[in-house]
Amino acid sequence: MTVRRSALARVTLAAALCVVAVGAGAQSRIRIGFMLPYTGTYAALGTAIENGFRLYVQEKGGKLGGRELEYFKVDDESEPSKAVDNINKLIKRDNVDVVVGTVHSGVVMAMAKVAKDTNTLLVIPNAGARAVTGPMCAPNIFRSSFSNWQPGYAMGKVAGERGAKKVATITWKYAAGDESVEGFKDGLKASGGEVVKELTLPFPNVEFQALLTEIAATKPDAVYAFFAGGGAVKFVKDYAAAGLNRTIPLYGPGFLTDGTLEAQGAAAQGMLTTLHYADGLDLPKDKAFRADYSKAYKTNPDVYAVQGYDAAQMLDAGFTAVKGDVARRKELVAAIESAHIDSPRGMFTLSKSHDPVQDIYLRKVIGNENRVEGVAVKALADPSPGCRM
């Protein structure tokens, strides 16, 4: 036993020396660390994000900012309790220059803290937790996706414009749900309605029947729901099966119908949602992106792939400005802050708190697509309360 333990120390020392040696020899490549879910419920999203990122790099001939890249990956397992250790693997073991991740808000909270404490460049290609660009905001933390508040606000405005005066909301009781509903409330108030009932259930519980009955009893003009993944599939189907969709329109952010339409089938047809991406966008950049992605990965891209793609674009903007010298952090950050990102979703810029300032589209479910109907809100920026930058 003891032999094992002191052997452990020796092996570890040897490994550490190897890492140092490798690191010293590979100075010419920028080290990108992916911290994404490769297992669990969000595995499909993690894969899409990485695919989108790599597609952009491939378009640029395998380089960002003129330098070649080296990738490191850590599976975050969507497990917040291991997040600090996992991101430290990338930062301290692999000595990455940039961390790209992740999907789950609980994990990203831990990542943001470590990134802030170690001044590591972090680009978030999905998690919309407002805290990371709110109280935790920092010059080295960027987001290429959205904040939970944005799609909600847009939907609220649309709901009010369509005549909804009393609305019921339903979501999981966690930060993403709370922030989405808050955005909806703000938008709805701006167009003359109000939320009369806020229903929640513990995450990730998916027994909705009791609350659907509550909704029927409340008889609102409309319902706003935020769920994602398996929960979104079940909710939309349950809502239709309960007959509520005939009289009470169901609204939601795009996550309610993204990646879930095949599973939801007829239940989702005709639903209106808001998101910063849609199918059928008449943008040459989007058409090219979709064609390239399908060819490379044999499947259609989704909003997560776009966010991964744009994360690479944002980094490219920064790296190019400093000619690949990542040590010139201030200039790098300034370059990303002032960048105009030509995204498949449309052009977007970054707000002061480093969230995308982007158009939020209104989409309608037609067949297996979320077809764009129009722009719900143009150039929407999250006010990011609590950010002092």
Place this chain on the structure above:
Amino acid sequence: MTPTHAITARVWPLGVALVALAVFPHVGGKFYIDLVLTTMILAIFALSLELLVGRTGLVSFGHAAFFGIAAYATALLAPNAAAPSLAWLLPAVVIVTALAALAIGALSLRTRGIYFIMVTLAFAQMAYFVFHDMPFAGGSDGRYLYAKPVLAIGGFTLLDLDKPRTFYYAVLGCLCAVYALLALVGRSRFGHALAGISANEQRMRAAGFSTYPYKLAAFTLAGGLAGVAGFLHAIKDGFVNPEILAWHQSGAVLLMLILGGIGTLRGPVLGAFLFVLLKELFQSEALFGAFARHWQLPLGLTIIACVAMMPNGVIGLPTQWRRAHAPVPHAG
């Protein structure tokens, strides 16, 4: 009484291990220091459970509750702005956790066997949902710990846990202290009573021993010690999240016990190292390439194999090997 050479055989490996751990921060890379740090905290956690499972024979599937309660207590009691003093924060956290263990133990110990396992799981799930669903604790996204504690007397700072080296040695110190405490408990009357309860509770009761207070005391002590681990975890991460109370964590710590070997104190410590090492191994892209994303498969198979083939853990391997190769006694 064990013969002297057997004692020395056990003591000098511990000494070597201690020296190795003490010297490590000076030779290891930053990441590996962090890894050893995490492992030492898990070792404290596993040691606390060993008191319950190994010594007293009470299999608890809810030990993560005390780890989590302590971590949350640390994050909630520590003020946002100034660095709190270790002198009151650590005892406060341990006392809060021990009280929770007292309450949960008082109720759980009324059941036995499989029902005890399930009730401890139920209470751990309750604690999980309290932190997960109630707004005061930050909900499912967790909560930050902004300032790490210091130990200061007068104006003179003795221990600033914000400094990585200091924190490492503080954790090592806690590990040694917990180990020593449990070793003492093992040799005491209290420890022998617990061993008796583990061996045959009915006989103990027939002999006039009231076993319930002893079991409750063991449960409370185990909870309090798990609290030390939780406290250190909160400081290390600066972030607490309800997932540290999930039943998977209770399962993981049981796994560490069985990997290392139940019934000894070296077992849990070794088990913690092995567990962390195995996970690192299977997640390593260098070894497994693209298959590393399916690391749960080899891990699951390894767990099954280890439990099946080494029921006494790695510590018990020499004995197992000796028994398997023992000369067959001749008749007549």
Place this chain on the structure above:
Amino acid sequence: MDFAIFLVQCLNAVQYGLLLFLVASGLTLIFGILGVINLAHGSFYMIGAYLAYALAPWVAAHLGGGFFTALAIGLMLSVAFGYLLEWGFVSYLYERDHLQQVLMTYGLILVFEELRSILVGDDVHGVAPPAWLAGSVPLGHVMTYPVYRLFMSGVCVAVALGLYAIIARTRLGMAIRAGATNREMAQSLGVDIRLLYRIVFAAGVTLAVFAGMIAAPVSSVYPGMGNQVLIISFVVVVIGGIGSIRGALLASLLVGFADTFGKVFIPQTAGILVYVLMAAILLWRPEGLFRTG
């Protein structure tokens, strides 16, 4: 809450409880009769749901059948699977203590999850119910209740009655009850315990797989769906009393009501309520509502 809504909530509670019963009954059989704690039981539920998803197109293409054909094939597969799993793995668990069983079956969960990821992937899927069950019955002016959920409840009740009939009225049931009470005595009286255990395990697995298959149209198919149902089924089994089918039924309905009405009246505590219920019942009756043996 008016009376009509109250009745609908009761319907919701009963339906959820009955589905839980299907999963929990398999667990209590395995637990009570084989004495094995099987943490992988939730994985069987997940396997059932994924089977429903994977078999549907294959069955449609090669056999021209629909939902029920897929169901039948799934059941046959799961009996075979349960049989093989008992023979190859579970039979080694009987001699071991609870801790070892817990950990070995925990390893099994990881193996099943990862195999599922490798074979079928990680996406979320839906399963369509048969067309004649896809409608809804109106309840009041605003709400309708899906016919399929009523069908599910009906099926669960049928299964419960079937289980009762088998255990209380047949020789097999007698052998099962004997084996649960005293294994050695039953063996010395000529009951082939090994075969009996194999049958019971296969039955337990099939019940969980069946639950997953019929629940797939309403719950959808996604990674991690096994974990949620696992813990709750353990709670149900413990509340009801290990080994008691009656207990599992009563406990599932209790949990169904606690969960449903808890969500409506006290949403913050909805998650805790079930565990408070379990702790309370165990403190009142430390071996569950109906103990066996």
